[in-house]
Amino acid sequence: MKELVPDHQGMILVLMFIVGNTLVFPLGGLAGPDIWLAFLTATVLALPIILAMARVRSLMQGSTFFVGFERVLGKWPSRILAFLYGGFAWRLACYVVSDVSNFIQTVALPTTPPVVIATFLALLMLWAAKEGVEVLARFAVMVGKVVLAVLAIIFVLLLSQVDLGEFQPVLYNGFKPVLRGAFQILDFPFLETVVLFWVFDCFGRRVSPYKVFLPGFLAASLVLLIMVSTSLAVVGADRYALYYYPVWTAVGRINVSTFLTRLEAIVGVTFAIGSFVKMAVALLAASRCFAYAFGFSDYRFVVTPLAMGVIAGSRWFITTVLEVDQSAVETHSPDEIMFQVVIPLVVWAFAELKAKNGKANGSSQAGGGEEV
């Protein structure tokens, strides 16, 4: 059963996945007033890895994901990798659920236990993941319009509160803070895109992976750059990194002649919708990876146990808003570098080698597994 996602829907899915739960956090706070430079740097640094992923997907054009992947890496290596990435994606789902449930607890429902919220989210994403990537992509397109429209409106309303002087002086403390801010942004959310690599089952054409990943990523980067810079210019460069939820705080300042105020709730809803897309995608990726690792092509039967695990996991990796903040702001943890940078590049190198050999030996593809 092939699940085919049209290019433009895939692009929106990538966009929503990256923008999703990230918006409210103090992304790249270490860069201070040079945050826009940090974003540009991070975008440039992330591009090679995004391109490598797209290239690998492009090389297995035509076949469904795991068939293609086995052709590139061989049976057992790809199963092991799938198992590892299943764990990574599952952990990401837990993180996102934690983020949302803690956010809701902090700003809206102080006495509701986060696990109650987590349970509802788990139920919802269970449903979404069972529907599959096609439905998710269509859903992303639908809510994407809403989310982007809300962000556009908020951006316009925030403009009245913006102080461009906050971006000055440029590079007061040199380039090092910019670099550190860029690494923050790379780690979360830019390179979490690797999870999406495992989600799409197959693409329409050979160029499709590029058309999905590249514009999706660049658009997300642009959206985040605009929103984050705007809210920094509103709350002040010195305060930006100190807030847990700077965008939320910034939007609280919006005041259109005392009649249009208290718009934070809209940000909250946007955040919740975006996060929902992200956690559903992560759960879907985890299910696909685990099912494949155990040798099944149909993944739907593992969704429920994994989703139930997420309820527990969301109280395991992260429990309080302080830890959410830490995980969103912390950089270069080894497992993340492993999953987000090293392994994708290694896979790409293998795929490239394979493609070369494949060309040299005509169309022979047999015995691919043994070489690795």
Add this chain to the structure above:
Amino acid sequence: MFVLVILVYGAVAALELWLWAERPWKKVLIYLLLTAAAAALASLIVVYGKLPVPEPIGFLGKLFKQWWQGGGKQ
């Protein structure tokens, strides 16, 4: 609480298994394994509160920190 968690996980698993059209034993086994793992995690968290998170490649992190002196400081 502990018992309740196990019961709920078990109930959900039973309900879904009952809904399956066919039940190949391999799938059922993996389903039950994963559910058991999730239930175990949940009940451990319920009982002990805060669980340590395993870091299989945590030693690499320490290595990075050594390479990048002051990486975590301003």
Add this chain to the structure above:
Amino acid sequence: MKRVNLVRLTILTLICVLLAGCWDYIEIETLEFVFGLGVDRVTPEYIVILEMVKTSGGGQHAQVEPKVLSTSSGSVSSGGAALSNVAGLRAFWPHAYVFLMSEQVAREGILDAVEYIARSRQVRGTVWVFVTKDCTVEEVFKSKPPVANSVSEHLNAISLMQENISGFIPLQVWELNQDLTKEGISPVLPTIRLVHERGELVPVVEGTAVLKGDRMVGWLDGHESDILCLLKGVFERGFFVINTEVGEHGRFPITYEIVGNQVDIKPLVKDGRPAAAIKLTMQFGVEEVGRAPINFRDMQQTDSVEAQLATHFKDRIRELLHKVQVEFNADVLGIGQLFRRKQPEAWRHFGSDWDVYFPDLPVELEVRCQVVLTGLSSAPLRVRD
């Protein structure tokens, strides 16, 4: 098909059962809205005062009656929470309008008092902050505004009308928060006084408390605050009665209203020392000329008025600058911050000794005034001889 329906039914039922009992639901009857919050004293114990409002009735006939409660406590938040006990209702913070501090608190450092407001997730960042002058917070909350139901609403209304009332610069918690964090700027807070009006005490907002760090160092009166408004680029439509020389006829009090003001402050480095250049442009409307025989169609007279206005404001600005530079040594205009932004290299050099440089910072001043409106008439009222 049947099974799918069953699943849907189960999920729906679960959602209904679980969502219906929303965990955080609160009955509005159990709430008492906190409109205003104040701190009269920080040491040895906090004295926290709340103005709470209980609504009764509904729709168009809803009544609000304010109550002022106070307690002494170990901190602002604990005091606020303790007052729920006294009130017998749950204090609801998100509708708070104002936060008041007594002069004593401001002199000792406002951080102890405002920290909670800046951190709290219940009190919004848009709360107005004031310092009370020659009265306590409790007295202010217990005073009787002539129209508004509660003192907090009264103060909120005044703050929103700053443009037209002038004489103070309103400030919300988040702005204060920024000013306290930023390098090279001293925060200013609007002040509240009590005045007698028909036998009742009425709170008015006028003047400014100047802070250095988080400690108050001095007052500016309403007129000085007007000038400060102009220099900070805050738009205001203040009225100024200025004795104006009209040709050979002598001096007459003429009332001018500011209809536009633009300010441009440039940090400069001169002979290795910091300096600043302030360029202020103002547009005026003539509101009232009284007996002055002035005709604004006469360009000569208009030019003369504009020149007199410029001189007048120049003098007033010099006085204010002297006060903040020499008396208070508090950079209320944020010239230091401008240095940091526009001349980062110079700031790296001067920044740590800004307190030393600021009192005798040379300021070049350029004031341009323009009369753009004269009501409906260009000439004075003629009285037949």
